[in-house]
Amino acid sequence: xxxxxxVSKNYGDFTALKNINLEFGSGVxxxxxxxxxxKTTLIKMLVTLxxxxxxxxxxxxxxxxxLDEEYREVLGFLPQQFGYYKHYSPKSYLxxxxxxxxxEKKVAQExxxxxxxxxxxSDVANKKMRKFSGGMIQRVGIAQALLNDPKIxxxxxxxxxxxxxxxxxxxxxxxELSRDRLIIISTHIVSDIESIANEMVMIKNQELLxxxxxxxxCNTLDGAVYETTITNDELASFRANHVLLSEKQEQSKxxxxxxxxxxxxxxxxxxxxxxxxxxxxxxRDDLSLGV
Amino acid sequence: xxxVKFECKKALTSPIILFLxxxxxxxxxxxxxxxxxxxxxxxxxNDVANSYGVEITDETLLKMExxxxxxxxxxxxxxxxxxxQSFSSAGEFFSxxxxxxQEKYSEDQLDSFYTIYLKEMYLDTAKHIxxxxxxxxxxxxxxxxxxxxxxxxxASESLSKQYEKFGNRFDEMKRNMEHKRWFFAGxxxxxxxxxxxxxxxxxxxxxxxxxxxxxxxxxNYEFENKAHLVTYATKRGRRLMVxxxxxxLAVSTILSVVLLAVALIVYFKVFDYTHLxxxxxxxxxxxxxxxxxxxWWEMSFxxxxxxxxxxxxxxxxxxxxxxxxxxxxLKNSYFTFFGFIAIFTILxxxxxxxxxxxxxxxxTGFNLTSLVLNPHQxxxxxxxxxxxxxxxxxxxxxxxxxxTILFVFVMKRFNxxxxx
Ligand SMILES: Nc1ncnc2c1ncn2[C@@H]1O[C@H](COP(=O)(O)OP(=O)(O)OP(=O)(O)O)[C@@H](O)[C@H]1O
Ligand SMILES: [Mg+2]
Numbered sequence: 274x275x276x277x278x279x280v281s282k283n284y285g286d287f288t289a290l291k292n293i294n295l296e297f298g299s300g301v302x303x304x305x306x307x308x309x310x311x312k313t314t315l316i317k318m319l320v321t322l323x324x325x326x327x328x329x330x331x332x333x334x335x336x337x338x339x340l341d342e343e344y345r346e347v348l349g350f351l352p353q354q355f356g357y358y359k360h361y362s363p364k365s366y367l368x369x370x371x372x373x374x375x376x377e378k379k380v381a382q383e384x385x386x387x388x389x390x391x392x393x394x395s396d397v398a399n400k401k402m403r404k405f406s407g408g409m410i411q412r413v414g415i416a417q418a419l420l421n422d423p424k425i426x427x428x429x430x431x432x433x434x435x436x437x438x439x440x441x442x443x444x445x446x447x448x449e450l451s452r453d454r455l456i457i458i459s460t461h462i463v464s465d466i467e468s469i470a471n472e473m474v475m476i477k478n479q480e481l482l483x484x485x486x487x488x489x490x491c492n493t494l495d496g497a498v499y500e501t502t503i504t505n506d507e508l509a510s511f512r513a514n515h516v517l518l519s520e521k522q523e524q525s526k527x528x529x530x531x532x533x534x535x536x537x538x539x540x541x542x543x544x545x546x547x548x549x550x551x552x553x554x555x556x557r558d559d560l561s562l563g564v
Numbered sequence: 565x566x567x568v569k570f571e572c573k574k575a576l577t578s579p580i581i582l583f584l585x586x587x588x589x590x591x592x593x594x595x596x597x598x599x600x601x602x603x604x605x606x607x608x609x610n611d612v613a614n615s616y617g618v619e620i621t622d623e624t625l626l627k628m629e630x631x632x633x634x635x636x637x638x639x640x641x642x643x644x645x646x647x648x649q650s651f652s653s654a655g656e657f658f659s660x661x662x663x664x665x666q667e668k669y670s671e672d673q674l675d676s677f678y679t680i681y682l683k684e685m686y687l688d689t690a691k692h693i694x695x696x697x698x699x700x701x702x703x704x705x706x707x708x709x710x711x712x713x714x715x716x717x718x719a720s721e722s723l724s725k726q727y728e729k730f731g732n733r734f735d736e737m738k739r740n741m742e743h744k745r746w747f748f749a750g751x752x753x754x755x756x757x758x759x760x761x762x763x764x765x766x767x768x769x770x771x772x773x774x775x776x777x778x779x780x781x782x783x784n785y786e787f788e789n790k791a792h793l794v795t796y797a798t799k800r801g802r803r804l805m806v807x808x809x810x811x812x813l814a815v816s817t818i819l820s821v822v823l824l825a826v827a828l829i830v831y832f833k834v835f836d837y838t839h840l841x842x843x844x845x846x847x848x849x850x851x852x853x854x855x856x857x858x859x860w861w862e863m864s865f866x867x868x869x870x871x872x873x874x875x876x877x878x879x880x881x882x883x884x885x886x887x888x889x890x891x892x893x894l895k896n897s898y899f900t901f902f903g904f905i906a907i908f909t910i911l912x913x914x915x916x917x918x919x920x921x922x923x924x925x926x927x928t929g930f931n932l933t934s935l936v937l938n939p940h941q942x943x944x945x946x947x948x949x950x951x952x953x954x955x956x957x958x959x960x961x962x963x964x965x966x967x968t969i970l971f972v973f974v975m976k977r978f979n980x981x982x983x984x
Binding site for chain 2: 317320321322323324341342345346348350351352354355356357358359368369370372373374375378414417421
């Protein structure tokens with residue numbers, strides 16, 4: 274459906290993305306990478322806000338810039354910083370965006386009522402957004418992305434600012450949506466995406482690292498994730514020799530989870546690798562602070 | 565269409581723009597009412613045009629003289645009775661009138677005497693039109709101008725040539741008898757500058773301020789509210805800018821029309837032009853300083869007014885267009901506002917920087933700023949360095965061409981630009 278073909282993006286001398294090749298069919302894709310890895314850059318190219326310095330992006334075989342309106346008509350997009358007009362209500366702002374999306378007034382009115390209900394904002398539909406919390410604004414943003422019943426939904430960190438209850442509701446909404454649609458969600462919070470994404474896209478050093486199912490990605494660390502208990506004093510030397518994933522205080526000892534490739538020791542127990550483990554392992558240099 | 569409406573709403577619900585519109589309108593009304601102290605005398609010109617026709621001919625002057633004689637007899641009857649005096653003219657009566665003597669007469673009597681005096685004045689001016697116009701030497705006027713501006717070389721030649729054309733037009737004007745029409749006495753009331761300078765000029769400035777503010781606001785609204793990532797990724801995409809241009813022009817129309825319409829309605833309510841609409845703008849009475857207003861074309865006052873309104877409106881649209889281009893380029897309302905002011909000022913000073921021997925001094929005059937700063941000289945032949953017959957038309961066309969080129973450049977750039 275959507276193909277990213279050898280795409281690079283430079284900002285002046287700075288290379289943000291290098292030779293990215295991707296293919297998206299329908300389903301939920303998680304774009305997982307740490308801060309500054311180029312998630313937003315890739316997404317802005319996918320929604321035609323910026324253009325690749327090299328390469329092309331095709332939708333059903335045609336370049337998205339030449340498809341123009343035809344492409345954006347089937348697109349729903351929530352940017353990382355969702356800008357809004359303070360003195361507009363969610364309803365009036367969505368009416369404006371509906372006009373930009375070429376939706377007829379009558380159709381838009383019904384759709385807006387339905388969507389505001391879905392994101393639990395019906396009560397404040399006519400209140401000015403000036404006084405809204407970050408999470409409420411974010412939900413207006415999610416509603417906005419779905420106005421035109423898009424075939425392609427691209428959400429840049431949609432769960433930022435949502436409380437756990439709203440996150441759960443959001444995941445449910447996505448599961449409902451995911452039939453016959455392409456949904457791309459960027460995040461650096463693994464738990465948000467792990468359970469709902471069919472595939473994960475990971476970017477490292479400006480290049481594509483993985484594009485695979487959660488299971489396959491986890492398998493890259495199969496048999497290399499261990500847990501063991503050590504004393505507090507041993508921690509420093511242990512950290513120097515192994516890639517630590519997590520540590521937990523247990524009575525006077527430390528339970529540590531770590532990656533080790535090669536010979537194992539007796540008191541280490543092998544664990545099933547989680548996506549979080551791969552994330553921490555792969556980006557250990559970027560995330561130099563012990564997590 | 566729906567989108568354009570939404571865009572217009574952004575400017576028309578902006579408190580600052582609405583506040584300024586009210587403030588400016590109030591100020592314009594103040595200008596009109598402040599200069600209305602002589603509006604009671606203006607009926608005289610209307611009366612004269614009504615009784616004798618707007619055209620001045622020898623016969624009508626004769627008739628008017630006879631009528632005035634009768635009115636003078638009436639005046640003398642009263643003065644004989646009250647003070648035992650008689651006068652050869654109402655002018656003489658007023659020149660001897662002291663405060664004590666004034667008390668002998670009623671308000672109404674004095675008013676009617678004063679009307680006679682004013683009519684005498686109009687008659688006197690009318691009788692001397694030919695004489696005054698014979699004294700005008702356009703060629704000499706041109707030479708004086710060349711000297712005043714210190715022109716030499718090609719510039720001085722060009723101006724001489726223009727004054728030659730002006731001389732031809734002046735003769736034609738006299739043949740057409742355009743100057744022989746009744747109008748408010750310019751030397752006394754300066755009604756032409758009153759309307760086209762004292763009132764039009766502030767309205768032009770106010771209108772420019774409102775138009776620049778609202779155009780910049782509409783154009784940059786998303787960027788300034790950080791909503792650009794949402795709006796420009798919708799189906800409409802970057803074409804939204806086209807809607808914004810249409811909206812800017814619509815809002816500019818609304819604002820400038822409201823400003824001008826309110827001011828003109830008040831003006832014509834205060835100052836009565838009932839019988840003078842079809843007088844000529846080149847009337848000998850439309851003579852305020854050392855030279856009468858002479859238009860390049862035969863124009864009635866009404867035609868001139870309509871022409872001025874049309875030119876005003878066209879200029880305002882062009883200002884909106886140029887603001888739009890600057891705004892798309894700069895993406896920031898403050899920078900746009902100051903960028904506009906900078907360009908406006910540079911165009912104003914441009915002529916002053918040109919060598920006085922080169923034709924560049926005229927060429928650089930064909931800009932919107934220079935055009936818009938002299939509304940009382942629009943379509944006039946006696947317009948300093950801007951004495952070109954098609955000055956207004958050419959200036960507008962030049963602006964259209966420049967703005968179109970700018971548009972193509974700016975829009976092409978915007979369509980390819982990263983929106984970050
Ligand atoms: N307009 C720009 N000009 C120059 N550099 C930019 C620009 N936008 C992004 N970058 C740089 O490109 C890199 C990738 O940025 P991007 O915003 O795509 O990362 P991200 O993965 O979305 O990060 P985050 O999780 O913090 O949102 C960063 O190093 C950033 O500094
Ligand atoms: Mg980002």
